[in-house]
Amino acid sequence: MRHLFPVLLPLLLVPLALACAASSAQNVPMPSQEVELSDPSLARVYLTRTAQTRGTIRDISVYDGQTFIGTLGKGEFMCWERRPGRSLLKLVYHGGPLDGDAESLTDLETVAGNVYYYAIEIQARPDNPQDANRNKPLTHLLEAGAGRELVGQRSPAPSK
Secondary structure (H helix, E strand, O other): OOOOHHHHHHHHHHHHHHHOOOOOEEOOOOOOOOOOOOOOOOEEEEEEEOOOOOOOOOOEEEEEOOEEEEEEOOOEEEEEEEOOEEEEEEEEEEOHHHHOEEEEEEEEEEOOOOEEEEEEEEOOOOOOOOOOOOOOEEEEEEOHHHHHHHHHOOEEOOEO
16 A cells, blocks of 8 residues: 555645635626727726746735735636726735745836736745745736737636
8 A cells, every 4th residue: 555655645636736726706897808998098907827837726816006806816817997097006926824925016007098918927936935035926018919819818707
């Protein structure tokens, strides 16, 4: 039986890891995806994670200023419309009991009639596990074509 343990352990852990995969939930209304922008006096923001495998079983809480947008997991995107202007996009990566949470702030300045695509990547610092920036969620503003392509590969986050 002891010989089977190394073989059986991975088979038992894979379903457990899949069951723990992060799930998304959007708390603000998702605008119609049939149009690029529902109102030209607003700006639209898309947010998704890259195809990076790091941190995929953990979720990220998303805030636009003081507004809780929702929780973003793997393979999905969030989309919301907002009044134009400046705000802070706050992301909190929930790293679990071993890693702890990591937070980042991004200057979110939007102009009416524009659409913004952001991708999130989890920063790796394997050389220094005590680094405060380890697991920090980094945002990248994408060109419209690359953003549409990335969003097209994802599903919309379920609305709460």
